[in-house]
Amino acid sequence: MVANAHSALVELSGVHRRFRTGKVLVHALYDISLRVQPGEILAICGPSGHGKTTLASLIGLLDPPSEGSLWFDGLATESLAEGARRQLRTEKIGLVFQHCTLVPVLSAQENVMLPRLLNGKRPDDAGELAAELLARLGLAAQVRQLPTALDASQRQRVCIARALVTRPALVVADEPTSRLDSGSVRMVMDLFSALQRERGTTFVIATRDQRQLLRAARTLQLSEGRLLGAPADTPRLACRALA
Ligand SMILES: Nc1ncnc2c1ncn2[C@@H]1O[C@H](COP(=O)(O)OP(=O)(O)OP(=O)(O)O)[C@@H](O)[C@H]1O
Secondary structure (H helix, E strand, O other), X not given: OOEOOOOOOEEEEEEEEEEEEOOEEEEEEXXXXXXXXXXXXXXXXXXXXXXXXXXXXXXXXXXXXOEEEEEEOOEEHHHXXXXXXXXXXXXXXXXXXXXXXXXXXXXXXXXXXXXXXXXXXXXXXXXXXXXHHHHHOOOHHHOOOOHHHOOHHHHHHHHHHHHHOOOOOEEEEEOOOOOOOHHHHHHHHHHHHHHHHHHXXXXXXXXXOHHHHOOOOEEEEEEOOEEOOOHHHOOOOOOXXXX
C-alpha cells in the first residue's frame, strides 16, 4: 500500500466522480482537492444536486473516485481491495445517512449497539456506551423502545448514536439534522463538539442547515460539482446565501 507524506486524516487530490446511466454521463464532481485535518469539524455546503452527497460518500469510503487520488489515514485508497476498504470503513468511520434505517425488531439501544457487536471490538461495554450516547441525544427514556414507537426526529438521533458507538476516528454525516427541531440540533452539535474535544473525533458534515454551519470550524462550498475557492480561503459561513 502507498502512504502519503501528509498528516491529514483524509486527502483528495484531483478527484472527479462521474456516473453513467445508460447513455447519459453525469459529471458530479470536478477536480476536487482538499484535506481534512484530524480533529476538525468540516462542513460541506451547497445547493441541492451540486455534489454534497457524492463528496461525502467518497470521503466515507463508500464510493471510489472515477479519477484522482484519495488518501485515508495515509493510505492510498485506490490500491485497496474492496474487503480492505470495507474493513477500514468499519473500524475508522461512522456514517450518518440522510435516510436513516433501523432494524425494526431491535430496541433503540440494541440498534445503536449493533456496529460495535458486529466489529467485535470490546462488545462488553457496548450496551453501556449505547445508552450513554442515547442519553446525550435526549433519548434516555427511549432506550428500550422499538423504532416504530419513535418519531422521525428520535429515529434520526438513534442513527446518529449508532454512527458514534464504535468511537470512529472520522464521522461522515449527510444532512444529519434535516428532520430535527432546533433543540435536537443543538444536542447533536453539542455532542459532536464534545467528542471532538474529548476524543479528537473528526467530523465531515454535508449540509444546507445553517444551524450546523454555525458550529463548523471550516465550511467548504460546492457549486455544480466544484469547490469554490481554495480550501484555505473559504471563510466560515460561506454558504449563508445558499441555504
Ligand atoms: N448514483 C448516481 N447515478 C447517477 N447520477 C448520480 C448518482 N448520484 C448522484 N448523481 C448525480 O450527481 C449530482 C450530484 O448529486 P448529489 O446527490 O451528490 O447532490 P447533493 O448536493 O447531495 O444534493 P441533495 O442536497 O439534494 O442531496 C446530481 O446531478 C445527481 O443527480
